[in-house]
Amino acid sequence: MAHQAGGRRPAPRPVPESLGAQAYLQDYATLLDAVPFPSVVLDHRWDVVLSNNAFASLFGGVGPHPSAMPGENFLRFVLFHPDAGTVLGEHESSWCLPMLAHFAAAVERYGQDHGLQAIRRDIAQDPIMDAAYRQGLPRWMSVVGERAVEHDGAVRPLLHPDPRWGATDCRVVDETPRTLREMGYTRWTLVLRETRRDRPRSPRTRSAGAHLRVVPAAER
Numbered sequence: 001m002a003h004q005a006g007g008r009r010p011a012p013r014p015v016p017e018s019l020g021a022q023a024y025l026q027d028y029a030t031l032l033d034a035v036p037f038p039s040v041v042l043d044h045r046w047d048v049v050l051s052n053n054a055f056a057s058l059f060g061g062v063g064p065h066p067s068a069m070p071g072e073n074f075l076r077f078v079l080f081h082p083d084a085g086t087v088l089g090e091h092e093s094s095w096c097l098p099m100l101a102h103f104a105a106a107v108e109r110y111g112q113d114h115g116l117q118a119i120r121r122d123i124a125q126d127p128i129m130d131a132a133y134r135q136g137l138p139r140w141m142s143v144v145g146e147r148a149v150e151h152d153g154a155v156r157p158l159l160h161p162d163p164r165w166g167a168t169d170c171r172v173v174d175e176t177p178r179t180l181r182e183m184g185y186t187r188w189t190l191v192l193r194e195t196r197r198d199r200p201r202s203p204r205t206r207s208a209g210a211h212l213r214v215v216p217a218a219e220r
Helices: 019-033 053-058 074-080 091-109 114-125 127-144 178-182
Strands: 039-042 048-051 155-159 167-174 186-196
Touching (some): 039 053, 074 114, 091 127, 178 186
Antiparallel strands (some): 039 048
């Protein structure tokens, strides 16, 4: 049903029990594959329910990771995969912090959800990400405002492995129809733009000694 990006194929995601819902998702997967831009269907934990070939191509060059592959859970990929910055340009401000803001909202709404709680524990165990979540995120939101964290309509930089695109931008478009929304799913399409950026000499990745710029480095 779903094409998985960058790594082993995970266990199938739970789907609605009704045959009509399963048939709808099967047909929706066919629709996704006809879309030329990266497109993905996510549940409220950011588990990937469906994704298309363009999504797999965008993230096809990332290395293996035990829990943060883009075709398994997109939030975990953004937060924890060391290769995230090689694909997601301006990783901290354009991707990581908006995703953390949406995660905080999801925790408020689905506080007892075991999957979200597991992500929160992993954030807490990562000193850099925990500081970003508890200190950097409120500070950043006070500067950029609520609207800046919205995904739909946002223009965000990408470093596409296909040289025809290279360093470019995408517009995030929320294309969730009512039927998917009633299932608890969201669909994003990353509409690649013709505008080119100057490719950075070496995409930044987060290492153990790094810290997010919105979080003050610890005093020595």
